[in-house]
Amino acid sequence: MVLPSGSPSLYLVKRVRDEAHRFAVTYHRELRGKAMTASALDDIEGVGPTRKRALLKAFGSVKKLRAATADEISTVRGIPVEVAARVVEALASPNKSATNQAADAANGR
Numbered sequence: 136m137v138l139p140s141g142s143p144s145l146y147l148v149k150r151v152r153d154e155a156h157r158f159a160v161t162y163h164r165e166l167r168g169k170a171m172t173a174s175a176l177d178d179i180e181g182v183g184p185t186r187k188r189a190l191l192k193a194f195g196s197v198k199k200l201r202a203a204t205a206d207e208i209s210t211v212r213g214i215p216v217e218v219a220a221r222v223v224e225a226l227a228s229p230n231k232s233a234t235n236q237a238a239d240a241a242n243g244r
Contacts, residue, residue: 176200179225181218189213190222201226 138145175197176187193211194200200208200222208219 175226176222179218179221181215181221186214186218197226 138148174187176182176190182190189211190200190208191197194203203223205216205219205223208214208222209216214222
């Protein structure tokens with residue numbers, strides 16, 4: 136179907152195309168942003184943004200945190216022993232968390 140140049144119909148079709156593209160690009164950027172900020176600590180009960188920040192500040196990375204014991208983790212201010220034990224358990228398990236699986240899928244891994 137050929138629409139005449141400058142017709143209102145062609146203008147409408149172009150606007151619909153542009154809006155669909157804008158919507159798709161915005162959604163993709165949102166997924167990519169979430170995948171880039173995903174962490175192994177996100178799915179651990181009792182670890183919110185504040186405790187996550189404190190743990191990463193104290194240990195520097197999730198890799199170093201994974202090597203730490205529950206006693207070492209509990210020395211971080213604001214981290215109770217129960218939460219430290221959950222962190223050790225969650226990071227020691229060979230299964231990936233749902234967040235990491237979603238991040239890998241979004242990154243094409």
